[in-house]
Amino acid sequence: MRIAARASLIALLVLHVLAAMAGFVAPYDPTRQHRQHQWAPPTPLRIEGLRLVAYGRDDGGALTRYPVKLFPRGHDGRRLFGAGEPGKVFLMGTDGLGRDQFSRWIYGARTSLFSGLAAALLSAILGAGLGLAAGFYGGRADRLTMRAAELFLALPWMYLLLAMRAFFPLNADPRTLFLALLALLGAIGWARPARLVRGIVLSAKEREFVLAARGFGAPDSYLIWHHIAPATIPTLATYLSLAIPQYVLAEASLSFLGLGLGGSVPSWGSLLASLSQIEVLESYWWMTLPAAGFALVFGCYNELARGLRIGMPAP
Amino acid sequence: MPLPFLLGRLWHGALLLFGVSILSFAMFELAPGDYLDEMRVNPQIPPETAEAFRKQYGLDRALVPRYVHWLGSTLRGDLGLSFAYNMPVSRILWRRVGNTLLLAGFSLALTWLLAVPLGVWSAARERGWIDRPVSAFASLLASLPDLLVALACLLFAVRTGFIEVSGSLPLAIAAMTMVSFPAVFRHVRTSLHEILRSPFIGHLRAHGIPARRILFGHALPAAANPLIGLFGLSLASMTSSTLIVEVVLNWPGLGPLLLEAILGRDVHVVLAAVMLSAILLLVGNLVADLLLYAADPRIRREAA
Numbered sequence: 380m381r382i383a384a385r386a387s388l389i390a391l392l393v394l395h396v397l398a399a400m401a402g403f404v405a406p407y408d409p410t411r412q413h414r415q416h417q418w419a420p421p422t423p424l425r426i427e428g429l430r431l432v433a434y435g436r437d438d439g440g441a442l443t444r445y446p447v448k449l450f451p452r453g454h455d456g457r458r459l460f461g462a463g464e465p466g467k468v469f470l471m472g473t474d475g476l477g478r479d480q481f482s483r484w485i486y487g488a489r490t491s492l493f494s495g496l497a498a499a500l501l502s503a504i505l506g507a508g509l510g511l512a513a514g515f516y517g518g519r520a521d522r523l524t525m526r527a528a529e530l531f532l533a534l535p536w537m538y539l540l541l542a543m544r545a546f547f548p549l550n551a552d553p554r555t556l557f558l559a560l561l562a563l564l565g566a567i568g569w570a571r572p573a574r575l576v577r578g579i580v581l582s583a584k585e586r587e588f589v590l591a592a593r594g595f596g597a598p599d600s601y602l603i604w605h606h607i608a609p610a611t612i613p614t615l616a617t618y619l620s621l622a623i624p625q626y627v628l629a630e631a632s633l634s635f636l637g638l639g640l641g642g643s644v645p646s647w648g649s650l651l652a653s654l655s656q657i658e659v660l661e662s663y664w665w666m667t668l669p670a671a672g673f674a675l676v677f678g679c680y681n682e683l684a685r686g687l688r689i690g691m692p693a694p
Numbered sequence: 695m696p697l698p699f700l701l702g703r704l705w706h707g708a709l710l711l712f713g714v715s716i717l718s719f720a721m722f723e724l725a726p727g728d729y730l731d732e733m734r735v736n737p738q739i740p741p742e743t744a745e746a747f748r749k750q751y752g753l754d755r756a757l758v759p760r761y762v763h764w765l766g767s768t769l770r771g772d773l774g775l776s777f778a779y780n781m782p783v784s785r786i787l788w789r790r791v792g793n794t795l796l797l798a799g800f801s802l803a804l805t806w807l808l809a810v811p812l813g814v815w816s817a818a819r820e821r822g823w824i825d826r827p828v829s830a831f832a833s834l835l836a837s838l839p840d841l842l843v844a845l846a847c848l849l850f851a852v853r854t855g856f857i858e859v860s861g862s863l864p865l866a867i868a869a870m871t872m873v874s875f876p877a878v879f880r881h882v883r884t885s886l887h888e889i890l891r892s893p894f895i896g897h898l899r900a901h902g903i904p905a906r907r908i909l910f911g912h913a914l915p916a917a918a919n920p921l922i923g924l925f926g927l928s929l930a931s932m933t934s935s936t937l938i939v940e941v942v943l944n945w946p947g948l949g950p951l952l953l954e955a956i957l958g959r960d961v962h963v964v965l966a967a968v969m970l971s972a973i974l975l976l977v978g979n980l981v982a983d984l985l986l987y988a989a990d991p992r993i994r995r996e997a998a
Contacts, residue, residue, distance in 0.1 A: 526713075529710065530710055530713040530714065530717070541952060541953065541956050624839075628839045628841065631839075631841065632841055632938060635841060635938075636941060636953055637957070638953075638956070638957075648841075651841060651842075651845060654845050654848070654849070655845070655848065655942055657848075657852055657860075660848060660849050660852040660853070661852055661853075667849065670842055670845060673839075673842060674837075674838055674842050677837050677838060677839055677842075678837045680837075681836065681837035682837075
């Protein structure tokens with residue numbers, strides 16, 4: 380694998396770990412509104428000697444230095460970093476309600492990254508199962524599955540997603556909605572992996588060692604698990620490397636359009652939604668920082684997929 | 695053009711459309727609530743009025759008869775009434791479709807007009823002064839999702855004041871072109887690059903045929919096949935990929951209409967918009983097949 384692809388892989392892994400520990404990494408609660416700090420730009424940080432210092436104004440309005448501490452203890456447990464009150468550290472500034480953008484970004488990463496990952500896995504599992512069955516058993520089941528796959532591929536998927544999203548009430552409980560959204564994304568995406576896997580299975584089941592095993596009386600389940608399924612793994616890995624960012628984007632797009640998990644759950648899409656207001660773009664440059672982070676993550680995904688494609692033997 | 699080939703394709707497309715209609719109808723109908731729910735909780739509207747509306751729109755009937763009714767009237771060209779606009783869906787839809795097709799058509803043309811010459815040039819002069827920057831730019835754009843590209847265009851327009859922001863066609867075209875450029879450019883570049891390395895080009899060179907004639911007379915026609923397929927594909931996917939750009943840049947196309955209709959549970963508009971985008975997709979695929987048929991003798995033989 381190329382160095383850039385390896386670096387991307389490591390960066391993505393680190394980001395996933397950080398996102399999983401969002402409650403620890405984020406300096407503030409993502410919904411907490413700092414009323415004195417609406418539209419605050421990113422806090423200026425300086426290195427003075429061996430210490431990192433945040434500059435801010437105290438209650439009287441005088442410019443004051445607040446040392447940034449590692450692992451400070453707040454009223455809700457330890458955090459990764461933070462400044463002593465009333466000092467604040469806003470790495471990406473705050474929005475119009477005074478919510479810390481960086482905390483929202485990290486919590487949003489948890490929502491977006493993991494829903495993308497889970498939906499992609501779900502679509503791959505569904506697709507692989509159906510593709511395996513269709514390719515292996517053939518006949519009417521095969522024809523039916525492939526017709527259905529064509530149907531799903533013929534649908535403009537964004538439209539389908541929106542139409543299916545209408546299935547759920549807009550203001551349901553976020554947890555139910557999250558699972559429903561996952562199921563939705565996964566269920567729409569089964570067609571592509573199913574087709575890929577079916578193609579592999581069709582050629583794999585005619586290979587000589589498979590025919591030999593069948594001749595020796597191996598049951599179907601043995602053939603599938605030991606000979607056919609392993610042959611589909613490289614294809615599925617490549618599919619996943621391309622599909623995961625697509626699903627992350629799908630979740631972000633839904634939230635952007637206001638059809639995601641709702642305002643109380645931070646997602647990358649709802650963070651980006653504030654950018655479609657023109658006065659925000661005009662006046663508050665730091666509101667674009669979460670978008671820049673989002674773009675970097677996509678660059679990493681892209682580089683990783685390219686590295687995998689080059690590293691893999693052609694299917 | 696052979697009739698059986700065309701007829702087979704059309705039949706296939708009609709079947710798919712039928713499937714799409716069942717799927718989207720069932721999905722939307724099984725969802726809880728309808729447009730009249732809001733009317734029902736509104737204290738200023740008496741419940742009898744809401745009931746009367748319900749009867750008038752046929753919302754009180756069971757799923758299957760309603761589907762049959764909807765299918766019948768759609769086939770007759772009557773797309774039903776929009777609840778929110780209180781006018782026939784077709785009247786709203788045509789204007790919006792026109793806008794989407796305008797955006798899609800212009801950006802498709804611009805994408806191909808830019809990507810093909812640049813791709814050919816990059817493949818012919820690999821690592822030259824045009825290949826390096828354009829390839830790097832295409833890689834950058836390819837890794838950016840359409841949502842971010844559209845937002846970046848908006849940011850650019852707002853910050854420079856260069857283009858009028860709201861609902862501006864040039865801005866939307868620029869965004870769409872940037873979204874679809876990298877795939878086409880890379881496709882042109884790699885397929886031509888492969889052809890230029892194949893043995894027959896070497897033979898042509900050995901015969902002393904000028905480089906320009908090899909490139910345009912021999913390599914480009916040989917590379918055309920996958921490009922025609924890609925053209926049909928980008929034609930087909932144009933309408934669904936315009937959705938995000940339309941919403942972000944406030945272009946009054948099919949996308950914002952669909953979004954609005956979903957949020958307002960305006961059934962007939964949603965169904966019509968989904969069906970229409972499926973039709974556009976199928977037409978794109980059909981055009982691609984026909985183009986390939988016309989361009990490639992192997993496919994002609996296979997179909998015969």
